[in-house]
Amino acid sequence: MSNRETRVLLVCGSGVATSTVVSERVKELAAERGWSLTTSLCRATDVRQTVSTFAPDLVLATTPVPADLGVPTIPAMALLTGIGEDAVVEQITSAIAGLQGE
Numbered sequence: 230m231s232n233r234e235t236r237v238l239l240v241c242g243s244g245v246a247t248s249t250v251v252s253e254r255v256k257e258l259a260a261e262r263g264w265s266l267t268t269s270l271c272r273a274t275d276v277r278q279t280v281s282t283f284a285p286d287l288v289l290a291t292t293p294v295p296a297d298l299g300v301p302t303i304p305a306m307a308l309l310t311g312i313g314e315d316a317v318v319e320q321i322t323s324a325i326a327g328l329q330g331e
Contacts, residue, residue, distance in 0.1 A: 234265040235328045238285035239305070240294055244272035247291040247309050254308045255289065258318065264325055286328050289321070 237255060241248035248270040259266045271279040273292045280288070280298050288298060289305035296302075303320050307313040 233329050234267055235287060235325050236283060236285045237266055237268045238276075238279060238283055238288045238300075239268060239270050240273055240276050240279075240288060240290040240292065241270075242273055242292045244270055244275065247306075251289060251291060251305050251308045255321070258321065262322065262325075264329065266325075287321075287324050 239248040239252045239255070241251070252268050252270060255266065255268065258264070269279065269283045269285070271283075273290070273294055276288070276290075276294050276298065280300055285300055288294065288300050288302040289308075290302060291304075291306045291309060294302060301324055303317065303324065305317055305321075307317040
């Protein structure tokens with residue numbers, strides 16, 4: 230486990246509903262794996278501005294977001310539906326492990 234905190238931006242259409250559910254799932258994963266995370270939520274329409282102000286290391290999105298954010302982005306709807314969740318969890322785990330130097 231690293232002391233480096235990873236900043237994760239969770240994006241959905243409204244900035245509330247699905248991103249909140251996904252945020253809770255990511256926090257569970259963090260607790261299970263010993264990750265140090267700070268999360269923030271936003272609407273898809275605000276993603277560019279939030280990326281510039283929050284400066285996330287990783288974006289998890291339940292809705293389409295621009296491909297040119299300059300931040301690794303993982304589609305995360307599977308954390309809400311459970312369909313394909315294992316593959317998404319593996320992507321997130323790999324990304325965070327790389328960011329935290331594991």
